[in-house]
Amino acid sequence: MSNEFSVCLINKMLLPVCYFLILLAIFSYLTLIVSGVLDNGTTNSYFATRSEIPEDDGVNSWLPLFFPVDAEDINYFINVEAHFFYVSFDLEKNEGEKFRKELITKATTEGLGFIHAKYTKADRAWCKLDVIPEQGPEKHIFIIGKNKENDTYYMGSISDKRELSNTNLYESWAKYCASSILF
Known part of the structure; x- marks a missing residue:
């Protein structure tokens, strides 16, 4: 050879x-x-009920005031550096109906797409503006999704630490939420 x-x-x-x-x-x-x-900078955790989340756990610094106290099967994903937060949780039927009544503003197609990118089972979505007590008085935009076949809700925050008066927050609301009214 x-x-x-x-x-x-x-x-x-x-x-x-x-x-x-x-x-x-x-x-x-x-x-x-x-x-x-x-x-990869992401924290993933599971809690059987809302009351099992320790007060000093980082997830509390991402939960809005409207997060249901009766939430169960809570799975959350937080990345502080990328400033994103996603959580899925279940509510019993009666509690879910009460929670759903608080969700007044429907999400746009882009809002549904935002939550659907993480939770493919979400087939409808709403927007909610609220404060996160652990982060101060600034308001944040939350997209809440749900699948009509079960009692699981999916939530993510599209806001960052910008204040409500910031034009970008208004633009995000207009992009992801069907109502032009923030309050």
Whole structure:
């Protein structure tokens, strides 16, 4: 065998091995992120009921005043650096009906898309403006979604730390919420 043929044969044999190793490395990295071993800045937690959330837990610094005290099966995702917050929770039928009556402003298609990007089961959505007591008097826009087939609600905040008087908050309301009235 000539040296050129040997080098060519070795290269052809090594190429699939290299592809395999690259794919294995990518898969391992993604698995570590999903399992929480590598920190992507997101905190995920679960609580069976609202009363089980410790007062000093960080989730309290993201919950608005209107968050139901009777919420159950609470799953939340917070990323402080990216300033996003998502939570899903269940309400018993009667409590869900009371909560639903507080949701007056329907979300636009973009508002539904916002919550649907995280929770694909949400098929309708509303907007709510409220304060987060732990963050001060500034108001925040929340998108609340629901699937008509169950008693699970999905919520995310599209606001950041900008004050209500900031033009961007008004623009976000106009983009995600069907009403032009903020109050």
